[in-house]
Amino acid sequence: MGSPKSLPETAAFAPHTSGLGSWFPSSLMGISSIFGALGLLSVGSSLGSSLKLLILGSLLELGRRLAQWLFQRFRFQYSITAQFTDGDPAYEWIVLFITQEHVWKRSREFAVTAKNSERKWSVNTQQLLEGNADYVPMYQIPQLFKWRGYWIDIKRTTNAPLANGSQAPANIYITIYTLDMKVLSAFVEEARERYVEVNRPHLVVHLMDPHRMRHRSPWVNVKHKLRRPLSSIILPAGVLDSLVQDAQEFLQSEDWYTSAGIPHRRGYLLHGPPGTGKTSTIYALAGVLNLEIFSLSLASNVVDDITLQQAASTVPKHGIFLIEDIDCAFPSREEQEEHALGASVPDPSGTQQRVGPPRLVTLSGLLNVIDGVGSEEGRLFFATTNYIDRLDPAFLRPGRVDRKIEYGLATSNQARALFVRFFPEERFPGVLSASDDEDATKAKATPEQRSLASLAEQFAQAIPDGEFSTADLQGYLLGFKTQPVEAVAGVKAWVEREREERRAREVREEERRVKRERGQGQGQGGSGGTRVPGRKHERKAEAEVGGAVPSVSESAGKVE
Numbered sequence: 379m380g381s382p383k384s385l386p387e388t389a390a391f392a393p394h395t396s397g398l399g400s401w402f403p404s405s406l407m408g409i410s411s412i413f414g415a416l417g418l419l420s421v422g423s424s425l426g427s428s429l430k431l432l433i434l435g436s437l438l439e440l441g442r443r444l445a446q447w448l449f450q451r452f453r454f455q456y457s458i459t460a461q462f463t464d465g466d467p468a469y470e471w472i473v474l475f476i477t478q479e480h481v482w483k484r485s486r487e488f489a490v491t492a493k494n495s496e497r498k499w500s501v502n503t504q505q506l507l508e509g510n511a512d513y514v515p516m517y518q519i520p521q522l523f524k525w526r527g528y529w530i531d532i533k534r535t536t537n538a539p540l541a542n543g544s545q546a547p548a549n550i551y552i553t554i555y556t557l558d559m560k561v562l563s564a565f566v567e568e569a570r571e572r573y574v575e576v577n578r579p580h581l582v583v584h585l586m587d588p589h590r591m592r593h594r595s596p597w598v599n600v601k602h603k604l605r606r607p608l609s610s611i612i613l614p615a616g617v618l619d620s621l622v623q624d625a626q627e628f629l630q631s632e633d634w635y636t637s638a639g640i641p642h643r644r645g646y647l648l649h650g651p652p653g654t655g656k657t658s659t660i661y662a663l664a665g666v667l668n669l670e671i672f673s674l675s676l677a678s679n680v681v682d683d684i685t686l687q688q689a690a691s692t693v694p695k696h697g698i699f700l701i702e703d704i705d706c707a708f709p710s711r712e713e714q715e716e717h718a719l720g721a722s723v724p725d726p727s728g729t730q731q732r733v734g735p736p737r738l739v740t741l742s743g744l745l746n747v748i749d750g751v752g753s754e755e756g757r758l759f760f761a762t763t764n765y766i767d768r769l770d771p772a773f774l775r776p777g778r779v780d781r782k783i784e785y786g787l788a789t790s791n792q793a794r795a796l797f798v799r800f801f802p803e804e805r806f807p808g809v810l811s812a813s814d815d816e817d818a819t820k821a822k823a824t825p826e827q828r829s830l831a832s833l834a835e836q837f838a839q840a841i842p843d844g845e846f847s848t849a850d851l852q853g854y855l856l857g858f859k860t861q862p863v864e865a866v867a868g869v870k871a872w873v874e875r876e877r878e879e880r881r882a883r884e885v886r887e888e889e890r891r892v893k894r895e896r897g898q899g900q901g902q903g904g905s906g907g908t909r910v911p912g913r914k915h916e917r918k919a920e921a922e923v924g925g926a927v928p929s930v931s932e933s934a935g936k937v938e
């Protein structure tokens with residue numbers, strides 16, 4: 379029989395249990411009140427049996443929580459948990475591993491996306507499901523699996539939205555029930571090896587996501603591209619071989635650098651007009667050397683010193699750190715002149731603001747990144763630019779940029795090589811594809827002219843040295859994928875059309891320039907002339923469609 383006097387007994391029990399966790403005291407308070415209620419109500423009450431059931435239920439709940447607590451303590455004491463964060467290469471290793479191990483089989487939640495090159499380690503890419511979508515298990519409910527006799531628990535958290543509107547990166551937690559750290563490292567190493575193996579035919583490119591820049595690793599955008607053979611890059615003889623040899627030698631000589639006290643890093647600058655193969659060279663090189671690329675562009679002007687530092691510091695050893703359009707870290711001559719002249723632009727309120735080079739990445743920020751902590755750990759640094767003359771000599775000095783490679787507009791030799799790459803003998807054995815008599819007549823080609831070699835020669839002769847980028851020629855040839863005869867027949871007219879368009883563009887550009895100068899003259903006369911910064915990108919866009927025409931002497935593909 380209970381009575382109100384039983385209350386102190388239960389209250390006295392509470393302090394012994396307070397160490398069990400924050401839920402415990404509250405749970406006990408609930409029970410003590412039940413006991414109290416029992417004491418008050420059980421005498422002769424018809425509710426007695428119900429209350430007994432209530433007590434039993436509470437005790438069961440208490441037991442469950444106690445068991446849960448003991449399990450947590452056990453888990454904490456006898457397991458090792460490792461966290462992998464989205465954006466770090468190790469995250470990709472683990473996702474691939476658990477997909478291969480079919481841990482997802484008991485998963486009931488999947489993120490489904492149309493097939494793309496971003497996430498390779500979905501269930502579908504393991505050839506298990508049909509269709510055009512990728513299924514990525516969410517693992518939000520912990521899943522248990524066994525590896526080499528060890529029980530492993532996996533759980534994944536999603537990208538939680540943050541107060542600043544961006545998203546926190548997802549995390550995977552791997553808990554291995556062992557006390558031996560070596561088991562964890564063996565697990566991670568196996569996951570890495572599998573990743574390297576599966577990836578062999580692919581080149582992995584990590585791109586920076588500007589929306590995740592403030593997080594631990596901004597490299598959350600992972601692309602898997604088919605490796606591009608070096609032979610597909612058409613450059614003057616020797617350029618590629620010497621680059622590959624240089625990079626290979628660098629990677630193999632870590633000990634030498636250490637003993638000589640020289641930071642183990644190597645910087646390359648690839649410069650030249652747009653569409654001449656700078657980026658393609660780096661991708662092909664990474665494929666040959668089996669390296670991953672970590673690439674960001676300064677052209678979008680969203681990267682600042684802090685994020686550049688953050689991005690650089692998370693590039694792993696033996697990764698290629700690539701900064702595209704590095705000239706965007708430096709003000710153009712035009713902007714410097716405008717700045718010196720005090721030109722102004724209206725701000726949203728209509729007030730005139732002095733034009734200043736709106737650079738988020740500063741020279742000192744850039745140099746800090748290149749020289750900074752971690753930059754000496756066997757990392758290849760590549761930069762590309764269309765405007766080498768804008769780069770500061772401090773950036774170009776050896777130790778920061780060890781080799782400069784100049785890319786030029788296509789020579790006739792490159793045009794010939796490109797033609798041969800487009801129309802290989804294997805695909806067009808003997809004479810030509812689009813070469814039924816009617817087509818051949820249309821293309822005004824005699825059978826003799828229709829040998830691939832002679833067609834390549836005719837094509838090369840029709841392309842003037844140093845006037846078109848390789849990308850321009852590629853664009854033209856893409857219109858004739860299976861018609862080499864027609865490609866040759868139309869090339870002279872194409873060259874003329876392109877020249878015509880350029881002349882028209884130059885006239886428009888000149889008119890704009892005159893207008894601008896007039897406006898500036900008026901502005902200096904006190905009427906508030908305006909100039910818009912960032913012309914560089916406009917020019918680059920024009921150059922990309924064939925506007926920039928450097929002299930032939932610039933287009934030698936020189937290695938300095």
Ligand SMILES: Nc1ncnc2c1ncn2[C@@H]1O[C@H](COP(=O)(O)OP(=O)(O)OP(=O)(O)O)[C@@H](O)[C@H]1O
Pocket residue numbers: 610611612613650651652653654655656657658659762763764785848849852922
């Ligand atoms: N030398 C080359 N050999 C083979 N393909 C080339 C070459 N140059 C350009 N291309 C082709 O043209 C396209 C653009 O090339 P790429 O992006 O490498 O040029 P880029 O010099 O890096 O241009 P940008 O300065 O605009 O970044 C690619 O599809 C590439 O295959």
